[in-house]
Amino acid sequence: MYLSVPFENGETFVVELSEGQGSGVIRASRGEGLIETSADTFEAGLARVRHVAEALLERLTELPRSPDHIRAEFGIRVTAEAGLVVAKGSGDAHIALELEWSRRESDG
Numbered sequence: 001m002y003l004s005v006p007f008e009n010g011e012t013f014v015v016e017l018s019e020g021q022g023s024g025v026i027r028a029s030r031g032e033g034l035i036e037t038s039a040d041t042f043e044a045g046l047a048r049v050r051h052v053a054e055a056l057l058e059r060l061t062e063l064p065r066s067p068d069h070i071r072a073e074f075g076i077r078v079t080a081e082a083g084l085v086v087a088k089g090s091g092d093a094h095i096a097l098e099l100e101w102s103r104r105e106s107d108g
Contacts, residue, residue, distance in 0.1 A: 001016075001017045001035075001036065002014050002015065002016055002017065002035045002036070003015045003016075003017050003035070003036050003037070003038055003078060003079075004035050004036070004037045004038065005038040005040075005041075005042050005045075005078060006037070006038065006041050006042070007041060007042050007043065008041050008042075008043045008044075013042070014035065015078045017036075017078075017079075038078070045078075049076060052074070052095075053072060056070075056072050056095075056097070057070065057072075060097075060099065065101070067099040067100055067101050068100055068101055068102045068103060069098075069099070069100040069102070070097070070098070070099055070100075071097070071098040071099075071100075072095060072096070072097055072098075073095070073096040073097075073098075074095040074096070
């Protein structure tokens with residue numbers, strides 16, 4: 001099964017969905033590869049992902065001693081029902097954070 005994801009300008013790209021990842025509603029088709037259409041645009045999905053990244057950065061830089069380097073890693077999954085979402089790893093949503101302090105507190 002495939003998912004057609006629209007851009008705001010009307011163009012689309014197609015993503016192959018994993019087995020059982022479709023919505024259950026399938027349009028009639030003559031071809032072998034059935035295509036569903038995402039309820040969300042790619043840009044709207046990225047806006048939600050951007051909000052997650054901004055919230056992480058805002059909160060971590062507000063620490064009493066903010067880190068010199070922040071690295072956040074999370075996977076993105078495209079689904080028929082929700083568009084772009086943070087992919088789950090082994091359990092819930094997967095976000096790996098790496099914070100680094102390279103200077104001593106008295107240096108700065």
